Amino acid sequence: MRRRWFASWSLVLMLALSLAGISTSALAEEPLDRIVAVVNDDAIMASELEDRIIQARTQLASRNIAMPDDAVLRRQVLERMVVEQIQLQMAEQANLTVDDTELNRAVRTIAENNGMSVDQFADALEADGLSLAVVREQIRREMLMRELQQRRVASRVNVSDREVERYLDQQGANANARYRLGHILVAVPQSPSPDQVEAARQEAQALYERLQDGADFADVAAAESDGANALEGGDLGWRRAGELPSIFTDVIGGLSVGQVSEPIRSPSGYHLVKLLDREGSNQQGATQRDQVRQLIFQRKVNDELESWIQQIRADAYVDERLEQSGS
Helix, strand or coil: CCCCCCCCCCCCHHHHHHHCCCCHHHEEEEEEEEEEECCCCEEEEEEHHHHHHHHHHHHHHHCCCCCCCCHHHHHHHHHHHHHHHHHHHHHHCCCCCHHHHHHHHHHHHHHCCCCCCCCHHHHHHCCCCHHHHHHHHHHHHHHHHHHHHHHHCHCCCCCCCHHHHHHHHHHHCCCCCCCEEEEEECCCCCCCCCCHHHHHHHHHHHEEEEEEECHHHHHHHHHHHCCCCCCCCCEEEEEHHHHHHHHHHHHHCCCCCCCCCCCEEEECCCEEEEEEEECCCCHHHHHHHHHHHHHHHHHEEEEEEEEHEEEEEEECCCEHHHHHCCC
């Protein structure tokens, strides 16, 4: 299997999916725990990986996405965990913390979003083989990573009035249009060789041809994409044009709903984008300008975050031992 590399960001907690019915039979008999990856000075254990794989399978099943091969799924999940662990190490080094008040508020919000009280939420998790303590720790980790990203990336991003005006001039009536996109990434490492770039291009082209022949986009994304949303079938959800990378907005205007772009080159690799749906907006005036400013800000943050994630992954010492983790 080829080495996979990280690019775009979209860390998803998947708490609602935990309520979909995680099988406890898979946890009935646990083998002796062992290390599956060493990330700098920390270890990721086989039991942690198995828990996350169960969540990933539940998520894929809830979306009716074909399950990737076990080895592919394990690789996808482990590499997501590696990137998370690197960021948590950086958060610790920066002395970032999440106090109990913040954490309790976040747990309560998630429970309410699922139409439950905290006690009902805890009972539902227990019925699915999880404890509230485990979920609280997941939430805490997510909050730490978001705070780290705010300090390292978002705090450095600025949007000028000129950028807002240029965006409005270019987009016109579509300035606040919203798009739902599917995304597949064939990534390249930092400072790739010409052979690595060409290999990625050929792989992306082969995936494009499979899709043109009728392959299901979500199934291909789950099994083949290097993007952070691979286990969501590549679904990026609804985003306004300003929240998307500029290389995407340059092509989606020419796509019909259901159409897939040809491979798009970026520093992180080759992208395939499917326009799943679109909707327009007629907002004008100051509200529109404020929204456009926020959209441009988010797009710039996303672009910076992609480069930052690549860099921290390249700089970290990672010893992956997935082949020893079983299948």
